[in-house]
Amino acid sequence: MLTIYKELGISEEVYQYGEKIAVSLKERFDAIDQTAEYNQLKVIQAMQQNKISAECFNYSSGYGYDDLGRDRLEQVYASTFHTEAALVRPQITCGTHALALALGANLRPGDELLSPVGKPYDTLEEVIGIRASKGSLAEYGITYRQVDLLEDGYFDYPAIEKAITEKTKLVTIQRSKGYQTRPSYSVEKIGELIAFIKKIKPEVICMVDNCYGEFVETREPSDVGADMIVGSLIKNPGGGLAPIGGYIAGREDLIENCAYRLTSPGLGKEVGASLGVIKDFYQGFFLAPTVVSGAVKGAIFAANVYEKLGFPVVPDSTESRHDIIQAVTLGSADGVIAFCKGIQAAAPVDSYVSPEPWPMPGYDSDVIMAAGAFVQGSSIELSADGPIKEPYAVYFQGGLTWAHAKLGILQSLQHLVDAGLVEKKNLQ
Numbered sequence: 001m002l003t004i005y006k007e008l009g010i011s012e013e014v015y016q017y018g019e020k021i022a023v024s025l026k027e028r029f030d031a032i033d034q035t036a037e038y039n040q041l042k043v044i045q046a047m048q049q050n051k052i053s054a055e056c057f058n059y060s061s062g063y064g065y066d067d068l069g070r071d072r073l074e075q076v077y078a079s080t081f082h083t084e085a086a087l088v089r090p091q092i093t094c095g096t097h098a099l100a101l102a103l104g105a106n107l108r109p110g111d112e113l114l115s116p117v118g119k120p121y122d123t124l125e126e127v128i129g130i131r132a133s134k135g136s137l138a139e140y141g142i143t144y145r146q147v148d149l150l151e152d153g154y155f156d157y158p159a160i161e162k163a164i165t166e167k168t169k170l171v172t173i174q175r176s177k178g179y180q181t182r183p184s185y186s187v188e189k190i191g192e193l194i195a196f197i198k199k200i201k202p203e204v205i206c207m208v209d210n211c212y213g214e215f216v217e218t219r220e221p222s223d224v225g226a227d228m229i230v231g232s233l234i235k236n237p238g239g240g241l242a243p244i245g246g247y248i249a250g251r252e253d254l255i256e257n258c259a260y261r262l263t264s265p266g267l268g269k270e271v272g273a274s275l276g277v278i279k280d281f282y283q284g285f286f287l288a289p290t291v292v293s294g295a296v297k298g299a300i301f302a303a304n305v306y307e308k309l310g311f312p313v314v315p316d317s318t319e320s321r322h323d324i325i326q327a328v329t330l331g332s333a334d335g336v337i338a339f340c341k342g343i344q345a346a347a348p349v350d351s352y353v354s355p356e357p358w359p360m361p362g363y364d365s366d367v368i369m370a371a372g373a374f375v376q377g378s379s380i381e382l383s384a385d386g387p388i389k390e391p392y393a394v395y396f397q398g399g400l401t402w403a404h405a406k407l408g409i410l411q412s413l414q415h416l417v418d419a420g421l422v423e424k425k426n427l428q
């Protein structure tokens with residue numbers, strides 16, 4: 001083992017340091033395997049109940065009428081997430097599109113959207129119209145209200161109660177912290193929040209942005225009262241195989257609205273050819289519980305590797321996990337750059353290129369990104385990015401297998417050691 005790690009550029013000190021940490025995590029990894037096992041059975045059960053057969057993998061083109069594979073896949077998602085219906089389509093181009101669709105389809109002029117969990121994910125600011133944007137909900141006369149989080153990152157219940165009015169039609173709850181410093185929420189916490197909101201106004205629609213959360217726990221927000229859950233197929237539920245796509249799962253009437261909005265009034269779910277990607281959607285969903293477990297192990301491994309070297313990590317080395325994202329504060333631009341170069345060097349694709357910081361549109365500082373992915377921008381695959389500014393933190397996520405995630409993290413550490421940013425004597 002050491003020989004092949006050495007051939008890949010990992011020194012004996014770094015390898016041994018990693019091994020000690022991996023051994024100390026055995027119990028936690030066993031628990032993650034249990035979650036993956038349960039979720040795997042959930043998916044298999046859903047595929048069996050819906051009688052998936054080879055016919056479901058056929059190519060459909062044109063209008064896509066009677067696309068058996070597409071329709072059954074939507075039932076598989078609905079069965080797995082315990083919802084009445086689902087919309088799972090390659091025509092949903094990304095997570096932001098899926099969220100914009102769920103909102104736009106179910107809100108009408110005069111309605112108000114409420115976020116009781118503070119600021120939503122960056123790209124949603126333009127969807128909602130928090131930042132003025134063409135085609136935003138604001139342009140259609142849909143208002144927005146936000147209740148900020150308490151100091152501890154959790155819910156300000158009295159303020160939420162006050163913010164729910166006769167206009168409040170839909171509440172959006174983001175499960176993962178995204179690029180914020182607040183905690184990612186457990187399914188249990190989301191359930192408590194939904195129960196509170198429904199007690200005040202039972203008819204309000206509760207939607208959960210489930211991006212990065214699928215299969216991290218044995219339950220999903222739809223198991224604790226969410227009326228719709230929404231996510232991207234180039235994150236967790238695509239299992240690394242889906243080349244595009246998004247999903248919305250939830251109450252039948254809400255999903256119907258989404259279908260009419262995605263295609264056209266009158267057409268809805270009946271059209272939308274799957275163009276040969278459907279087998280990858282099935283197979284990716286089948287693999288997703290295991291893929292997610294590898295990514296979660298990688299995140300926990302990284303937290304332990306870096307926390308013990310004195311770098312602040314969020315979540316910390318012992319916290320329970322509700323998504324696949326890990327933040328590590330390296331404290332210097334050189335640290336962020338070395339980390340990302342290490343992640344890149346471990347990739348199966350584009351390992352020979354070296355990422356550099358650049359002024360990315362939409363960011364107020366240079367950003368460095370590392371990814372060597374099979375699917376462009378896929379963040380269920382091992383990837384890292386960091387803005388070159390205080391506090392010099394990198395966010396990283398994914399890894400289609402635990403072994404790859406582990407190599408990536410060891411490579412990142414090796415690059416920090418080689419750059420003189422971590423001392424060898426600290427690897428004892």
Ligand SMILES: *Cc1c(COP(=O)(O)O)cnc(C)c1O
Binds near residue numbers: 094096097176212
């Ligand atoms: C990734 C993400 C989105 C947006 O998804 P894209 O596919 O990048 O458009 C929305 N919300 C959260 C929490 C995310 O992690």
